[in-house]
Amino acid sequence: MATMRWSLIVLLLIAVPLHADTPPGPVRSTAGIRLDLFGPASMTLQDTTVAGAVQISAHPQKKAVGLAAVYSLLLPGMGELYAGDFSSGTYFLIAEGVLWLTYAAFEVSGNSLREDARTYSVAHAGVNQPGKDDQFFVDVGNFNSVADYNDKKLRDREVSKLYDPALGYAWQWDSDASRLTFRDQRVRSENMYNNRKFVGAAILINHVASAINAARVAIVHNAGLDQALGDLRISGGIMEGPLTSQGVVLTLSKGF
Numbered sequence: 001m002a003t004m005r006w007s008l009i010v011l012l013l014i015a016v017p018l019h020a021d022t023p024p025g026p027v028r029s030t031a032g033i034r035l036d037l038f039g040p041a042s043m044t045l046q047d048t049t050v051a052g053a054v055q056i057s058a059h060p061q062k063k064a065v066g067l068a069a070v071y072s073l074l075l076p077g078m079g080e081l082y083a084g085d086f087s088s089g090t091y092f093l094i095a096e097g098v099l100w101l102t103y104a105a106f107e108v109s110g111n112s113l114r115e116d117a118r119t120y121s122v123a124h125a126g127v128n129q130p131g132k133d134d135q136f137f138v139d140v141g142n143f144n145s146v147a148d149y150n151d152k153k154l155r156d157r158e159v160s161k162l163y164d165p166a167l168g169y170a171w172q173w174d175s176d177a178s179r180l181t182f183r184d185q186r187v188r189s190e191n192m193y194n195n196r197k198f199v200g201a202a203i204l205i206n207h208v209a210s211a212i213n214a215a216r217v218a219i220v221h222n223a224g225l226d227q228a229l230g231d232l233r234i235s236g237g238i239m240e241g242p243l244t245s246q247g248v249v250l251t252l253s254k255g256f
Contacts, residue, residue: 062225068218072210079214084221092210099206103199110192117185121171124178128168136169141183145172 063083072079072089076096080089121127121140143149146163153161163169173179 062222063218065215065218065222068214069211072214073207076206076210079211080217083214083218085217088213088217089210092206092213095206096203099199099203103196103203106192106196106199110189110196113185113189113192117182117189120178120185121182124175124182125171125173127171131168136163137186139163140171141179141186144176144179146170 068079068083070079071082072092075093077086077089077091077093080086080092118127118129118137121137122129125140127137127140139149143152146165146169150162153159173182
């Protein structure tokens with residue numbers, strides 16, 4: 001493999017008095033620097049001892065495809081940010097915020113409609129609200145009174161579903177119109193809760209879609225490094241004079 005090499009010489013005049021008793025010798029260094037040219041900058045120290053030279057190497061970091069996917073599974077857009085292309089991740093992050101706001105809106109509306117309907121049943125049907133489940137209020141909306149309900153269950157031989165008025169499971173609507181108004185309010189509240197389920201599914205899909213996109217971005221990023229950089233290295237050495245160091249030589253090499 002042919003190698004193109006550029007050299008940048010930086011002369012550092014070191015203010016060291018020239019004394020006859022200054023012994024020449026190797027310069028020992030324990031400093032190594034790793035630079036990430038295409039991601040967050042990082043620096044690590046490595047224990048190297050080089051006679052008369054400081055070695056500096058730069059290697060662009062590849063991105064872990066699996067880690068990018070996991071980041072976006074946790075929060076859409078974060079995997080793309082990690083992989084170096086947040087422009088596509090922005091849309092997933094915005095969608096996540098909009099979906100959660102929509103979910104909250106359906107939750108609040110559903111709770112409000114349900115509470116209004118149950119309060120209405122107390123005023124117009126004498127319902128004893130505390131401790132009653134959703135199925136009880138469904139039955140309240142479908143029958144004018146607990147007597148009508150129990151008669152229907154006896155005809156259907158569903159004795160286990162009978163309500164005991166003595167235990168607080170009694171109601172009597174003041175009019176059929178009031179019952180229909182209550183049932184309409186209850187159905188609207190249930191529709192809000194059902195819409196919330198669809199939004200929850202959309203949130204899950206957004207997470208999965210962002211994870212797939214983050215993995216793709218990481219793969220493209222890594223492929224671009226392999227194609228563009230080949231084997232890029234920066235190395236350096238210290239120019240030495242008879243009695244003291246005179247400067248530093250930095251060499252940038254790229255293989256094709």
